[in-house]
Amino acid sequence: MEKMINLTINNIPVEIEESKTVLEAAKKVGIDIPTLCYLKGINEIGACRVCVVEVNGANALGAACVLTVAEGMNIQTNTKKVRDSRRATMELILSTRNRECLTCFRNTNCELQTLADELNIKDVPFEGEPMEFTYDDEGTSIVRDQSKCVLCGRCVSACKQVQSTGILDFTNRGINTRIATAFDLSLKDTPCINCGNCVSVCPVAALTEKPDMERVWKALEDPEMHVIVQTAPAVRAGLGEEFGLPVGTRVTGKMVTALKHLGFDKVADTVFGADLTIMEEGYELLERIKKGEKGPLLTSCCPAWVSFCEFHHPEFIGNLSSAKSPQQMFGAMAKSYYAEKHGISKDKIFVTSVMPCTAKKYEAARSELSVDGHADVDCVITTKELAKMIKEARIDFKSLDNTATFDEDVLGIKSGAGVIFGTTGGVMEAALRTVADILEGKDLEKIEYTQIRGLEAVKEATITLGEKTIKVAAVHGSAEASKLLEKIKKGEADYDFIEIMACSGGCVAGAGQPQVSAKEKMALDLRMDRAKALYDEDESKVIRKSHQNPNIQALYKDYLGDPLSDKAHKLLHTHYTKREKFPVE
Numbered sequence: 001m002e003k004m005i006n007l008t009i010n011n012i013p014v015e016i017e018e019s020k021t022v023l024e025a026a027k028k029v030g031i032d033i034p035t036l037c038y039l040k041g042i043n044e045i046g047a048c049r050v051c052v053v054e055v056n057g058a059n060a061l062g063a064a065c066v067l068t069v070a071e072g073m074n075i076q077t078n079t080k081k082v083r084d085s086r087r088a089t090m091e092l093i094l095s096t097r098n099r100e101c102l103t104c105f106r107n108t109n110c111e112l113q114t115l116a117d118e119l120n121i122k123d124v125p126f127e128g129e130p131m132e133f134t135y136d137d138e139g140t141s142i143v144r145d146q147s148k149c150v151l152c153g154r155c156v157s158a159c160k161q162v163q164s165t166g167i168l169d170f171t172n173r174g175i176n177t178r179i180a181t182a183f184d185l186s187l188k189d190t191p192c193i194n195c196g197n198c199v200s201v202c203p204v205a206a207l208t209e210k211p212d213m214e215r216v217w218k219a220l221e222d223p224e225m226h227v228i229v230q231t232a233p234a235v236r237a238g239l240g241e242e243f244g245l246p247v248g249t250r251v252t253g254k255m256v257t258a259l260k261h262l263g264f265d266k267v268a269d270t271v272f273g274a275d276l277t278i279m280e281e282g283y284e285l286l287e288r289i290k291k292g293e294k295g296p297l298l299t300s301c302c303p304a305w306v307s308f309c310e311f312h313h314p315e316f317i318g319n320l321s322s323a324k325s326p327q328q329m330f331g332a333m334a335k336s337y338y339a340e341k342h343g344i345s346k347d348k349i350f351v352t353s354v355m356p357c358t359a360k361k362y363e364a365a366r367s368e369l370s371v372d373g374h375a376d377v378d379c380v381i382t383t384k385e386l387a388k389m390i391k392e393a394r395i396d397f398k399s400l401d402n403t404a405t406f407d408e409d410v411l412g413i414k415s416g417a418g419v420i421f422g423t424t425g426g427v428m429e430a431a432l433r434t435v436a437d438i439l440e441g442k443d444l445e446k447i448e449y450t451q452i453r454g455l456e457a458v459k460e461a462t463i464t465l466g467e468k469t470i471k472v473a474a475v476h477g478s479a480e481a482s483k484l485l486e487k488i489k490k491g492e493a494d495y496d497f498i499e500i501m502a503c504s505g506g507c508v509a510g511a512g513q514p515q516v517s518a519k520e521k522m523a524l525d526l527r528m529d530r531a532k533a534l535y536d537e538d539e540s541k542v543i544r545k546s547h548q549n550p551n552i553q554a555l556y557k558d559y560l561g562d563p564l565s566d567k568a569h570k571l572l573h574t575h576y577t578k579r580e581k582f583p584v585e
Contacts, residue, residue, distance in 0.1 A: 096128030111203035155198035195304035196358030196511025234422035242387035248529030253402035273326030274418030303363035304502035314578035331376030356510035382512025416538030
């Protein structure tokens with residue numbers, strides 16, 4: 001057991017483990033110390049100096065986020081010296097930064113803006129030298145506005161530690177310090193995987209998703225277009241937060257109602273695409289098992305992970321499932337099966353996706369994800385963008401009916417298995433429910449694989465099904481995935497099937513989801529709360545296995561034939577290729 005020490009903060013006695021920081025000790029007794037650069041477990045560097053405190057006997061103020069507690073410490077967090085220091089630091093940060101808050105994507109949800117208000121900053125007495133800043137919106141997913149960057153370093157740490165891609169880093173010194181890409185390239189010209197982890201952790205609007213709301217509005221206002229919207233499972237578990245509802249509140253009905261008020265012709269659930277993905281990916285796994293192929297089948301639902309594989313582990317591209325993601329499968333079916341069934345030209349169908357993810361914007365733009373020159377998905381907006389559209393339309397979201405349902409005539413009925421795609425381990429569990437039934441030759445009652453649930457970096461399970469034993473793993477975070485793949489290459493690990501998600505926690509924590517401050521992240525684990533909303537919905541479903549979905553069964557019977565058929569391959573499968581990190585022209 002770790003040694004406990006005693007100290008006082010604002011004259012309040014605190015007993016805490018000797019390895020803890022002053023910030024953690026203060027939190028334990030309900031004392032709030034402001035932070036800006038701090039991000040627990042990812043960015044603990046004491047760089048911004050907003051969290052300074054006064055320690056009795058010390059020569060200078062200390063940064064609470066990195067100052068380790070010591071026996072007998074006497075700390076004050078709110079003296080005039082501390083307040084003046086914090087205020088001066090904030091004024092200096094603001095002096096050289098873009099302060100056009102009213103037109104900013106993060107207005108009213110910006111940690112810098114909140115701190116300025118809390119520290120009672122009414123004026124900025126310093127006038128910084130005009131600087132040249134980079135504005136990069138050339139890519140499909142992420143916008144980088146250096147004029148708003150506060151040099152907190154969160155994006156640098158997240159990119160290196162969570163994803164091990166290292167696209168962003170500090171450059172220059174002193175007043176000229178910047179966060180930049182290698183050679184100051186646009187993000188689109190780097191091995192960026194578009195995961196948006198940098199967006200998720202940015203306290204301001206220096207990094208945001210690339211907005212596509214205007215494209216959706218334009219389509220909705222075109223009388224010749226049949227506009228279909230699909231929403232990913234994670235969206236219903238996060239959207240309510242944008243309207244003041246508690247984290248983890250499931251708002252499926254309200255979301256459907258709002259989308260209909262916005263004017264979409266049909267409102268559909270990406271979960272149907274998830275069920276379809278399980279059929280194709282599950283049968284791929286069964287084929288590999290039947291043929292005794294070596295090496296694991298790797299899921300391909302997460303476009304950021306697929307990009308990471310193409311850039312950093314091309315030797316595993318042959319192990320990637322060729323099945324498209326649920327988003328793309330839904331789009332492909334909307335422009336083929338649905339279009340033919342309803343007598344609508346595919347040229348007149350506009351598929352909009354609402355996703356918890358920035359990488360989905362990049363995925364939809366990939367040329368490999370189209371059929372006969374028609375993109376599966378026309379436009380992707382994030383959960384946050386949908387919230388902005390609802391607010392712009394002056395819809396009172398909280399008062400909306402929460403019993404509305406998706407349009408079932410648009411690839412409608414779905415299973416509980418497809419719902420849990422939104423959390424780490426969910427794709428694996430959904431696939432196992434179908435694969436297990438097929439290998440056992442019966443409808444199994446045990447369908448919950450709790451071994452692969454939770455937030456451990458790597459979750460493993462060995463499952464015996466009939467005469468077969470399957471070893472599986474679910475991993476989240478590309479850095480952790482990379483470690484696992486290296487073990488496989490060295491012969492230190494062996495699996496039949498691996499689910500990989502780039503975002504820690506899976507899609508529920510994607511960069512398109514509502515943003516919370518570092519303070520809120522310390523107080524709760526939104527990944528678990530949002531995931532619980534999906535597991536609860538799964539448990540409420542009558543149909544909890546993808547292959548038992550009657551609409552999926554009808555689709556194969558009437559249109560696709562069997563899983564992995566020629567028609568299924570044309571519409572529902574794709575290919576991936578090795579990509580150079582910095583190609584030489």
